[in-house]
Amino acid sequence: MTQLEEVRVLLVDDEVEFVDTLAKRMKKRKLKASSVNSGEDALEFLGQHPTDVVILDVKMPGIDGIQTLREIKQQYPLIEVIMLTGHANVEVAIQGMEIGAFDYLMKPMAIDDLVYKIQDAYKKKAIQEEKIGERLKASAV
Amino acid sequence: MGQVVDFIKGFFPKKKKKSKTNAEELRVDFRARYHQFKLLLNANNKSLEIMADIERALRLGQPFGMSFVKATCTAISVNVFQMIKNLAELGPGKHNELSDRFNGIQHNIDQLLTERKEVKDERLIIPLSSIDKEMADLVGSKMANLGEIKNKIKIQVPEGFSITSASYQKFMEHHDLQVEIERRFQSADLENMERLYTLSAEIQQLIIRSRPPEDLHEAIMNACRELEGLEGGEMRLAVRSSALGEDTAGTSFAGQYRTELNVSPEEIVEAYKEVIASKYSLTAITYRLNRGFRDADISMGVGCLVMLNAEAGGVIYSRNPVDLSDHSIFINSVWGLPESVVDGSVACDLFIVTREKPIRVIQKEIKVKEKKSIRRSQDGVSRIDLPRDMGELPSIDEAQACILAELAIKMEAYYTLPQDIEWAIDPDGTIYILQCRPLQQMETAKIALPEDMIRPDKKDVVVRGGITASQGAACGPVYLADTGVDILRFPKGAVLVVQQALPRWASLLNRAAAVVTEQGGFAGHLANIAREFGVPALFGVKGVRDQLNSGEIITVDAGGLTIYKGKIDSLLVESDIEKNLMQGSPVYDTLKQVSRHIVPLNLLDPDSPDFNPASCKTFHDITRFVHEKSVHEMFSFGKDHDFSERSSKQLFYKVPMQWWILNLDDGFNEEVKGKYVKLDNIASIPMLAFWDGFVAVPWDGPPAIDGKGFMSVVFRSTRDTALTPGLRSRYADRNYFMISRNYCNLNSRLGYHFSTMEALVSDRVNENYVGFQFKGGAADYQRRLKRALFIKEILEKFDFRVEVREDNLIARVEHHEKEYMKERLQILGYLTLHTRQLDMIMANDSEVRYYKAKIERDIRELLLSK
Structure with a gap:
C-alpha cells in the first residue's frame, strides 16, 4: 500500500478559499499538501520543493492550466499532474491528457476519490522511478 | 470460436524467448504493467458507471x-x-485505429452539444414601432407580441423599445460571464434547495456587479433620449423581461423574471441588469430545470415601455382557463396598476362576459380592494391603502368590461389561440395593452363516478370555498409557509398553504402535492404555473390557514372547492398521472441524442470477425474492445518471459488441479519457484472468495439427462470438434486465473461452456466490482438460452444486474463493501461448478424446479449464513 505521508502534493487554483480548504482536508489525511494560486507560482514552487503530484486548475488568470501543465511536464517529466476543473471542456481535457496529464477531474469531487487518484498517480511515479533505477543498475553492470 | 482457441493457445508460446532481463527488473515491469492495467480497469468502470447514470436519467425523467x-x-x-x-x-503500436474512432465519435457528440441559436441580427436596440412577431428571436416573444399588437392589430400599446438578445449576448460575453455561470452550475448539487438558493443569489450578484460594455450602455441611453423626445418631456419606464421562448404556448415562465416599474432614465441600466439577472432567480432556475430548458438557449431580451398613470388595470382571459367547455371571457381588475392582479397579492374584481353578441356582463364579483399600486414620485411603485368606500367600488364599469372583452376577442381571433392579456386604463380613459401571451388552459377533471361514491362524508370536510386555480385532487400533510426560509424547508409531497398566491412559491410546485391560498385568483402567475405542472390549486379560501394545522393530512379537491381531513381515496383516482415535463424537453433530447453515441453496445462477441476498432460505433464499443484487448495483453506479456517465478503455475489444492494461475503483481504471498502454487500461498482476495464458493458443496455429477437432451448434445458435438472430448485441444481445456492481491480475472471452460469472471475487491468501495459472463453449452440453442435465463433469475435474487442476449449472459455488481463483494464471488464460484451441464435438463420443468430450489438453498445455507 502506498504510504500517504510520503506523498508531496501541490494544489494550484486561483480560488483561494477552495484551495486552502482542500489543502487542510488533505493534511488531515496525512498528505503533505501545499498550495499556490497561479501557474507562475506553481513553477516557482516546483523549482524549490521536490513534489510528487500536482493538482492543477485549468482556468486561471496569468499563464493558464494547459500552459502550466506543458511547462511542468517539460521541466519535471516524472511529476504527475491531475487536472481539476469547475468548467467541463472536452477539448481542454483531451489536450491536457495528450500533453501527459494523469487525469482530468471535475468539481465537485469527493475527497476520498481525489485521494485515491493521488495515490494512483503517486504509485505510477514511484514505479517509474524504480524502473529507471533498475535500468541504471543494469547498465552499470 | 477459432479466435478463442488461438487466444488461449497464445498463452503458451511455441518457443520461449531467452531473456536477459534480471528478475528484479522484470518484477518492476510486471508492477508497472499491472498498475497501468488497473488504471485502465478503473477508467472502464467509471465509463460503465457514467453510461448507467445516463440511462437512469433518461429513464426516470427527473x-x-x-x-x-x-x-x-x-x-x-x-x-x-x-x-x-x-x-x-500495454501493447504499443497495435491499436492505432482506435484513436480515429474515438475522434469520430467525439466529433458527433461535440456537434450535438454546441448547437446553439445564433443571433444574426446584431442590433442592440429596436424601437417598438418597428417590431413585429417575426422578430421573436431578436426581441423575445413578449416584445414581439406587443409590437404585433401595436403595429399590425393597431391596438394601443405604450411607446417603448427593446434591448435585444444581441445586447444580452454581448453583455454576457463581456466578462466571460456565461463561462463563469456554467462553472458554478457544474459544482452545484441541483437537488439541494438551499444550495440552489445560494447559487441563484451569487449568480445574480455577479451579473448586477458587472459593468455593461461601453457601446451597449451608450445605445440604451440614446434610446431613452429618443423616447423622451417622442413623449415630449420627462418619462419613466417599465422595464420587463422578454426572453426567447418565454410566453409561448405550453410554457409560461410566468412571473419568474423580474419587472422594474417606474424607472427613470438615469437608473435604466441598473434596472436592465436586475432584469437580466432574474434569469437566475430561484424560481427561474428550478423552472428551467424541471422543464428541461437549456440555459444557453434562453437569451434575455428586455422591453422598456413608457409607464402609464393607470387608473385601473388587470388581466383578461379570453377563455376559462380551468374549463374548456366554458367560452366566457374573464376579466380581473383592480384600482391602480395591474401588478397586484398578477402577483396574486390583492383581492380583485371579476367580470365574466359573454362571447356571443350582444356582448354583456353575465356575472360580476366586486371585492373590497384594500390597497392599490401607484407610481411613486421617485423611482418605483408603492402600494397604498384605499379608503373603504373607494375600495368597495367596482374598479371598472360594465361598459369598460365589454370593451375589454371585445379587444380580447379581436386578439384571440388574430392569434387563433386563447389569450392572457394584461391591460391598464390611463386617466383619460384610453385602454392600453401591456402584455399578451397564449393562455394555458386545462382540461376539466370530471370523474365519471356516481355522485354518492365521490361525495365523502360531510364530517370530513374542513372547509369549502375559493376558486379553482388548477384542476385536480391531491393528498398530503399541511405545510403552512410564510417566509423565504420555508422554501428551503418545504418537504416533498406536502400541501403548500400560503396567505397570498405570490410567484415566489412557484419554485415549490415540483415538490408540492397541492397549493392552497387565502388570497389570489386564477389569473396570477402561480396559478399559471400550477396548471402547467398539473398541481391542483385552490385559491382564495378565506381564513383557511387558521383551520389547518401543520403536518395534518388533508385532501385538497380543487375542482370541488373542498378540503377534507385525511386521505379521501375516491377523489384521488386519476391524480396519479404525473406529468413528465422532462421528456421531450430540449435538455432531455440533447442527452438522448448524445447517448446514442455513447451507450449502445454493438461489439458483443469477441470471437466475431467484427470485433475490431473499425466496428466501434459508440464509446461503449470502444470500452468493450479495449477491455478485451487489455486482458489479452496482460496474458501475452506473461507468456513472453521464461522466468519461472513469473510464468503460470498450476494450482495445488489437495492434488494438482486443472487450474492455472498467472500472478500479475502481488497475487502470491511469496515467490513460487516450482510448477505448482498451493492455495495457502495465494493472496488474491477475489480469487480466494471465488474458490471458497467453488469448493463449498461437492458436485453431484452431471444431471441425469433425458433422451432428447442427450441427442442434442450428440448432434452438436458432431459438428463442433472443440466440444468432442477426445478431439478437444489440450489448451482449450485449461482454466486461467490472472491475479493480484485485489484483482482476479478468470477464463474458464467447464464442461461445454465458456465463462469469464473479473473482479476488483479492495477497501476502495467505489472501485469494487464483479463482472461475470457466460456463454455456450453443449445442448441446443433453446436449452442454452433457458439455462442463461435460469442463471439470470438466480443472480438477480442476489442483487446482480443481469442481461441476457442470445445465449450470452452478462452480470455485474459494483460499489459494495469488501465482505459483500466476497459473498457475490462465492456465489459465482458455486454457480460455476453447479450449473455445468444443466442445459441438458432445461426442457424438463420439474427438474428445473428441483435444481433451482437446491441451488438457492445451498447459497443461502452454505454460503451466506457463514
Whole structure:
C-alpha cells in the first residue's frame, strides 16, 4: 500500500478559499499538501520543493492550466499532474491528457476519490522511478 | 470460436524467448504493467458507471440541466481516452485505429452539444414601432407580441423599445460571464434547495456587479433620449423581461423574471441588469430545470415601455382557463396598476362576459380592494391603502368590461389561440395593452363516478370555498409557509398553504402535492404555473390557514372547492398521472441524442470477425474492445518471459488441479519457484472468495439427462470438434486465473461452456466490482438460452444486474463493501461448478424446479449464513 505521508502534493487554483480548504482536508489525511494560486507560482514552487503530484486548475488568470501543465511536464517529466476543473471542456481535457496529464477531474469531487487518484498517480511515479533505477543498475553492470 | 482457441493457445508460446532481463527488473515491469492495467480497469468502470447514470436519467425523467449533460459527456470522453492511452502503453503500436474512432465519435457528440441559436441580427436596440412577431428571436416573444399588437392589430400599446438578445449576448460575453455561470452550475448539487438558493443569489450578484460594455450602455441611453423626445418631456419606464421562448404556448415562465416599474432614465441600466439577472432567480432556475430548458438557449431580451398613470388595470382571459367547455371571457381588475392582479397579492374584481353578441356582463364579483399600486414620485411603485368606500367600488364599469372583452376577442381571433392579456386604463380613459401571451388552459377533471361514491362524508370536510386555480385532487400533510426560509424547508409531497398566491412559491410546485391560498385568483402567475405542472390549486379560501394545522393530512379537491381531513381515496383516482415535463424537453433530447453515441453496445462477441476498432460505433464499443484487448495483453506479456517465478503455475489444492494461475503483481504471498502454487500461498482476495464458493458443496455429477437432451448434445458435438472430448485441444481445456492481491480475472471452460469472471475487491468501495459472463453449452440453442435465463433469475435474487442476449449472459455488481463483494464471488464460484451441464435438463420443468430450489438453498445455507 502506498504510504500517504510520503506523498508531496501541490494544489494550484486561483480560488483561494477552495484551495486552502482542500489543502487542510488533505493534511488531515496525512498528505503533505501545499498550495499556490497561479501557474507562475506553481513553477516557482516546483523549482524549490521536490513534489510528487500536482493538482492543477485549468482556468486561471496569468499563464493558464494547459500552459502550466506543458511547462511542468517539460521541466519535471516524472511529476504527475491531475487536472481539476469547475468548467467541463472536452477539448481542454483531451489536450491536457495528450500533453501527459494523469487525469482530468471535475468539481465537485469527493475527497476520498481525489485521494485515491493521488495515490494512483503517486504509485505510477514511484514505479517509474524504480524502473529507471533498475535500468541504471543494469547498465552499470 | 477459432479466435478463442488461438487466444488461449497464445498463452503458451511455441518457443520461449531467452531473456536477459534480471528478475528484479522484470518484477518492476510486471508492477508497472499491472498498475497501468488497473488504471485502465478503473477508467472502464467509471465509463460503465457514467453510461448507467445516463440511462437512469433518461429513464426516470427527473430534472437535470445542461451542466449535467456536459459534465457527463466530458467525464466519459476523458475515461474512454484514458483507456485507449493505457492500452497503447500495454501493447504499443497495435491499436492505432482506435484513436480515429474515438475522434469520430467525439466529433458527433461535440456537434450535438454546441448547437446553439445564433443571433444574426446584431442590433442592440429596436424601437417598438418597428417590431413585429417575426422578430421573436431578436426581441423575445413578449416584445414581439406587443409590437404585433401595436403595429399590425393597431391596438394601443405604450411607446417603448427593446434591448435585444444581441445586447444580452454581448453583455454576457463581456466578462466571460456565461463561462463563469456554467462553472458554478457544474459544482452545484441541483437537488439541494438551499444550495440552489445560494447559487441563484451569487449568480445574480455577479451579473448586477458587472459593468455593461461601453457601446451597449451608450445605445440604451440614446434610446431613452429618443423616447423622451417622442413623449415630449420627462418619462419613466417599465422595464420587463422578454426572453426567447418565454410566453409561448405550453410554457409560461410566468412571473419568474423580474419587472422594474417606474424607472427613470438615469437608473435604466441598473434596472436592465436586475432584469437580466432574474434569469437566475430561484424560481427561474428550478423552472428551467424541471422543464428541461437549456440555459444557453434562453437569451434575455428586455422591453422598456413608457409607464402609464393607470387608473385601473388587470388581466383578461379570453377563455376559462380551468374549463374548456366554458367560452366566457374573464376579466380581473383592480384600482391602480395591474401588478397586484398578477402577483396574486390583492383581492380583485371579476367580470365574466359573454362571447356571443350582444356582448354583456353575465356575472360580476366586486371585492373590497384594500390597497392599490401607484407610481411613486421617485423611482418605483408603492402600494397604498384605499379608503373603504373607494375600495368597495367596482374598479371598472360594465361598459369598460365589454370593451375589454371585445379587444380580447379581436386578439384571440388574430392569434387563433386563447389569450392572457394584461391591460391598464390611463386617466383619460384610453385602454392600453401591456402584455399578451397564449393562455394555458386545462382540461376539466370530471370523474365519471356516481355522485354518492365521490361525495365523502360531510364530517370530513374542513372547509369549502375559493376558486379553482388548477384542476385536480391531491393528498398530503399541511405545510403552512410564510417566509423565504420555508422554501428551503418545504418537504416533498406536502400541501403548500400560503396567505397570498405570490410567484415566489412557484419554485415549490415540483415538490408540492397541492397549493392552497387565502388570497389570489386564477389569473396570477402561480396559478399559471400550477396548471402547467398539473398541481391542483385552490385559491382564495378565506381564513383557511387558521383551520389547518401543520403536518395534518388533508385532501385538497380543487375542482370541488373542498378540503377534507385525511386521505379521501375516491377523489384521488386519476391524480396519479404525473406529468413528465422532462421528456421531450430540449435538455432531455440533447442527452438522448448524445447517448446514442455513447451507450449502445454493438461489439458483443469477441470471437466475431467484427470485433475490431473499425466496428466501434459508440464509446461503449470502444470500452468493450479495449477491455478485451487489455486482458489479452496482460496474458501475452506473461507468456513472453521464461522466468519461472513469473510464468503460470498450476494450482495445488489437495492434488494438482486443472487450474492455472498467472500472478500479475502481488497475487502470491511469496515467490513460487516450482510448477505448482498451493492455495495457502495465494493472496488474491477475489480469487480466494471465488474458490471458497467453488469448493463449498461437492458436485453431484452431471444431471441425469433425458433422451432428447442427450441427442442434442450428440448432434452438436458432431459438428463442433472443440466440444468432442477426445478431439478437444489440450489448451482449450485449461482454466486461467490472472491475479493480484485485489484483482482476479478468470477464463474458464467447464464442461461445454465458456465463462469469464473479473473482479476488483479492495477497501476502495467505489472501485469494487464483479463482472461475470457466460456463454455456450453443449445442448441446443433453446436449452442454452433457458439455462442463461435460469442463471439470470438466480443472480438477480442476489442483487446482480443481469442481461441476457442470445445465449450470452452478462452480470455485474459494483460499489459494495469488501465482505459483500466476497459473498457475490462465492456465489459465482458455486454457480460455476453447479450449473455445468444443466442445459441438458432445461426442457424438463420439474427438474428445473428441483435444481433451482437446491441451488438457492445451498447459497443461502452454505454460503451466506457463514
